[in-house]
Structures are given as C-alpha cells and as structure tokens.
Amino acid sequence: MTVNDFLVDAKGLHAWYSSSHVLHGIDIQIARGQTVGLLGRNGMGKSTLIRTLLGHVTQREGNITLFGQDASKFQPHQVARLGVAYVPEGRGVFPNLTVRENLLMSARPGQDGRNDWTYERVLETFPRLAERLGNMGNQLSGGEQQMVSIGRALMTHPELIILDEATEGLAPLIVNEIWNVISNIRDSGIATLIVDRDYRRVLAHSDSAIVLQKGLVELSGSAEHVASDSALTKLLGV
Numbered sequence: 458m459t460v461n462d463f464l465v466d467a468k469g470l471h472a473w474y475s476s477s478h479v480l481h482g483i484d485i486q487i488a489r490g491q492t493v494g495l496l497g498r499n500g501m502g503k504s505t506l507i508r509t510l511l512g513h514v515t516q517r518e519g520n521i522t523l524f525g526q527d528a529s530k531f532q533p534h535q536v537a538r539l540g541v542a543y544v545p546e547g548r549g550v551f552p553n554l555t556v557r558e559n560l561l562m563s564a565r566p567g568q569d570g571r572n573d574w575t576y577e578r579v580l581e582t583f584p585r586l587a588e589r590l591g592n593m594g595n596q597l598s599g600g601e602q603q604m605v606s607i608g609r610a611l612m613t614h615p616e617l618i619i620l621d622e623a624t625e626g627l628a629p630l631i632v633n634e635i636w637n638v639i640s641n642i643r644d645s646g647i648a649t650l651i652v653d654r655d656y657r658r659v660l661a662h663s664d665s666a667i668v669l670q671k672g673l674v675e676l677s678g679s680a681e682h683v684a685s686d687s688a689l690t691k692l693l694g695v
C-alpha cells in the first residue's frame with residue numbers, strides 16, 4: 458500500500474482542553490475504502506481524537522496527513538472540503554428545517570464528480586424519511602434524526618464518513634437499520650471510522666480497530682486480531 462492510499466495518516470497526536478492533556482501521542486491510519494473501529498471506555502478520548510483530526514480541537518500537536526495533504530493545521534471547513542463527512546454524537550439536524558431541506562442543504566458531487574448518492578437513493582435507503590419530508594427536524598424521533606444526519610453526509614459524496622455513536626439511545630429495530638446502512642456504506646467503497654458502544658458489532662463491521670485507554674492506543678490491528686485479544690474486554694470494562 459502506498460502512502461497515497463491512506464485517507465488519514467496521523468502520527469503522534471496530542472490534544473488538550475485548557476490545561477487538561479487528553480491525547481498522549483496517538484497514531485491512526487485509515488486506508489481508502491477501509492472501515493476502522495474506534496473503541497474504548499467512556500472518557501478515553503475517542504471523540505477528542507475525531508475532533509482533533511477534524512480540526513475542532515485547536516490545542517493539538519502531531520502530524521495529520523489527510524488525502525496526502527498536510528492537514529495538521531487545517532480548520533474544520535478545510536477538512537470537510539477534502540471529502541470528510543462527520544456525523545456527530547447528538548446528530549446535528551437543524552430543528553427548524555424540514556427533512557427535505559436538511560438533506561438538500563449540503564448536497565454536492567464528490568471530488569471526482571461522483572454523484573451516486575442522490576436524494577432519491579437516500580430516500581430509498583431510508584424509506585421512513587420519504588414519509589416525513591415536510592416534517593421539521595425537531596418533530597423527528599431520535600432514529601429519524603440519525604437517518605437524516607447519515608443521509609445528509611452521504612449526499613456530500615465523501616471519501617470518508619465518521620460516525621460517532623450513531624446508534625446511541627435508539628430502539629433495537631432502528632439500531633439494526635442503522636447497522637444495515639453502515640454495511641451498505643462499506644460495500645459502496647466509502648471509508649468509515651465508527652465509534653459505537655456495541656464493540657462486537659463494531660468489530661464485525663470493521664477491517665481494523667484501535668482501542669484507546671487514557672488517550673493512548675492500547676490495542677490495535679485487524680478486527681479479527683483485536684476481537685481475539687484477551688486484553689480487549691478488560692480495556693472496555695465489559
């Protein structure tokens with residue numbers, strides 16, 4: 458694999474919130490089309506790692522290469538422009554825009570002109586949304602908001618989608634639907650970084666995984682390797 462095959466190649470990442478040192482030298486790589494699971498107990502630094510890669514955490518050190526470019530000092534809009542879509546914890550749906558407006562607001566073709574995730578395809582993928590196109594964001598259930606958020610991300614034709622706790626607090630049937638969509642995304646060749654509490658499902662849907670403990674990578678490798686490591690359950694506190 459050549460260097461350019463990595464969409465994300467970050468080395469020695471440190472991050473702080475004021476004087477609180479949260480990431481202590483993390484390496485993470487995501488190859489084109491690859492799904493990477495990011496695991497760790499609460500407060501171990503998963504969201505901070507994501508927000509550091511995206512440029513939201515400004516007190517940071519280390520080297521971040523995104524799509525072959527030095528992005529160590531990039532701001533969030535520069536990262537988004539490269540083709541990185543972020544589905545944040547809490548979903549980020551606009552409450553006073555309709556489902557239709559939420560989906561269409563940021564739609565754009567991919568870097569290479571790719572336009573396969575059309576509005577129609579998103580509605581086929583999430584039939585529930587097709588029934589609620591005129592509803593406001595704040596009239597949607599948590600699951601529907603999550604679907605809007607993922608649909609909107611797909612309509613930006615990203616090379617990489619980052620899903621932070623996409624199934625958090627959702628009913629089991631909706632959780633299954635979201636995981637099916639995650640499989641479809643993977644099959645369609647979009648790289649994905651997934652954070653989710655259900656570590657078994659994360660590992661079943663990932664090519665590789667990294668497990669954080671107190672801002673450091675304690676375990677990493679292929680999903681099979683991580684799943685079979687006897688340290689895993691202890692690191693996750695399960």
Ligand SMILES: Nc1ncnc2c1ncn2[C@@H]1O[C@H](COP(=O)(O)OP(=O)(O)OP(=O)(O)O)[C@@H](O)[C@H]1O
Nearest residue numbers: 474475477479497498499500501502503504505506
């Ligand atoms: N905005 C912030 N200001 C100060 N400290 C923060 C902030 N966000 C997170 N932290 C702290 O940074 C550490 C890492 O938090 P982070 O949210 O990255 O963990 P996480 O692994 O994503 O856990 P969770 O699943 O609970 O979100 C924690 O100690 C947390 O309290």
